[in-house]
Amino acid sequence: MTDSSGHTIRPVAVLRTPFAEKFGVPRQSGLVPEAEGRVEFLPEFAAPEFTRGLEAFSHVWLLTRFHDNPPWSGSAVVRPPRLGGNERVGVFASRSPNRPNALGLSLVRLLAIEPGALRVGGVDAVDGTPVYDVKPYLPWCEAPPQATADWAQAAPFAHPAEAVVIPPEMAEKLGAATTLLVRQVLRLDLPPAYQADPARTYGMTIAGWNIRWCKGASGAPEVCEVARV
Numbered sequence: 001m002t003d004s005s006g007h008t009i010r011p012v013a014v015l016r017t018p019f020a021e022k023f024g025v026p027r028q029s030g031l032v033p034e035a036e037g038r039v040e041f042l043p044e045f046a047a048p049e050f051t052r053g054l055e056a057f058s059h060v061w062l063l064t065r066f067h068d069n070p071p072w073s074g075s076a077v078v079r080p081p082r083l084g085g086n087e088r089v090g091v092f093a094s095r096s097p098n099r100p101n102a103l104g105l106s107l108v109r110l111l112a113i114e115p116g117a118l119r120v121g122g123v124d125a126v127d128g129t130p131v132y133d134v135k136p137y138l139p140w141c142e143a144p145p146q147a148t149a150d151w152a153q154a155a156p157f158a159h160p161a162e163a164v165v166i167p168p169e170m171a172e173k174l175g176a177a178t179t180l181l182v183r184q185v186l187r188l189d190l191p192p193a194y195q196a197d198p199a200r201t202y203g204m205t206i207a208g209w210n211i212r213w214c215k216g217a218s219g220a221p222e223v224c225e226v227a228r229v
Helices: 168-174 176-186
Strands: 012-018 037-039 061-063 103-114 115-120 129-135 201-206 209-215 221-228
Touching: 037 103, 061 115, 168 176, 168 221, 176 201, 176 209, 176 221
Parallel strands: none
Antiparallel strands: 012 037, 012 129, 037 115, 061 103, 061 129, 103 115, 201 209, 209 221
């Protein structure tokens, strides 16, 4: 990307995640701690000097780009899922990925510093997302206790993890780690608020598996099919 002064902004890394497509990606970072990713630095930024001292921090900010998005529509307003998809707010009053420069900001947990890469937890991005910068999180100035957010003050609704139904034979296929990841993602109630058809089946590709589910009798997701991609 090149700005008005001619300065070129280029990626420093690529983020590898379990999410092969946008549907199923958590709407905010940290909602699914089990969603691990790997920040793989491009060769010119892979030297250990670039991350020297980063081990002192528990979390890092990732400045990313929504590379799978269609071009910005030019609309000044969006419909946030937190408002049921029916109310409009300004694009700069939202975290919507549909924005002029398609830039994203994710706060992730730093799990390990590896040669040429960072292992991180709580990712909320599609596999292959470009990373434009990495910065340490400073809790003393970036989590002010007096901050407010009105209609987005609390975490979004989520079903209890144990309410998500994954039949034992399917859980055995997936393995313990992937089953936990699928359970944590599905508890977030992924379908859009305006989708009210209780019989509809949904699908997503995650961690190399195609997962299909529908709304169970309790209202929580119930997995009905798993297949290797």
